[in-house]
Amino acid sequence: MLSFGLVTVPVALYNATKKKTISFNQLRKTDYSRISYKKVDNDGVEVQQHELIKGYEISPDRYVVIDEYELEAITPQASRTIEINDFVKLEQIDPRHYDASYYLVPETGAQKAYALLLQSMAEANVVGVAKFVLRSKEYLAAIRPAEGVLTLSTMLFADEIVKAVEVETYLPCDVKLTDKELNMARQLINSLVTEFEPEKYENEYYKSVMSLIDSKAEAAVGAKQTEQGGKVIDIMAALEASINAIKAQEKPKKKRKTG
Incomplete structure (x- = not known):
């Protein structure tokens, strides 16, 4: 209502x-049997469901214990x-x-x-x-x-909501930007302004994983990891290259004739 x-x-x-989203189960490599998890105490002894209670940690190893009926009273x-x-x-x-x-x-x-x-x-x-x-x-x-x-x-x-002020120590400060850098950045942004079309943005990773799963006849698990090293780039060169790439794409459109 x-x-x-x-x-x-x-x-x-x-x-x-x-x-x-895609979630995977953990399996034993030798026979693909599924791995389950047990609730155990600090000594590794399994704890049964009826033995569990709720506790809120207020300091290391100190808890406030809350009973179910107390929660029910304020739910x-x-x-x-x-x-x-x-x-x-x-x-x-x-x-x-x-x-x-x-x-x-x-x-x-x-x-x-x-x-x-x-x-x-x-x-x-x-x-x-x-x-x-x-x-x-x-x-x-x-x-x-x-x-x-x-x-x-x-x-x-x-x-x-985490306030922006809580991360301000990680933000750039005292950064000097030249008029040329700002103008090129504005030019690049303006050249990319368009109508929002959500359909053209796809979850490529999801599609790739589902395609991989569909192509496999056996319940095998594989993972491919790649490492990407960081490198320092010239911001002016990056801006200029982006603008030139956009201009290059626009040129063929301007040469088209009608009639």
Whole structure:
């Protein structure tokens, strides 16, 4: 159920993304039998599931023990309502906050209320900020129209974002840039500006691994490692080479004749 103010819209949640990752199991080389892991203590003795408790480490080898019933007492209650608390402009949300994405689809009888919210948000160009509980976990979410459907993106809370100031010691400082370097960099960037077409960016590694897996008839495991040594490059030469390469690609297009 999606709600804003006194308006409620029955909706269903569908995954809007499908992450393509590859995971491997560890096998014994001689017979391909799968390797399992056991929970053991410091002495190497296996610990049974019923013997396990939760502990939060506060200092080396010092733990605060938490019982299951204590966690259950403070676990947020599951709710079928996604309540929009605020509407904000899309550009005000830092992209670092976004996590997983879902589609919100109207349930039977909710088409009109859904269409009303969808069109109104699209015209106002706003994002709804909401909170909801899913599988005993509280989420912050951004709800916005996209391609004729309401999308919900779960978000990281403010205290989960690492502030840039925390890495400032690793950033370049007192770097002197010449006007020529800046102009060439701007020229290169401007020559590469285009419309964003996500379809043209593919996960080449995933495709290669899947192709390798498909081509093998046996359950063999192989790994190929390459080492790439670092080298110092001339930034001006790199910029100039990039610009020249782009110009070379554009020349044939200019020579084409019509008629």
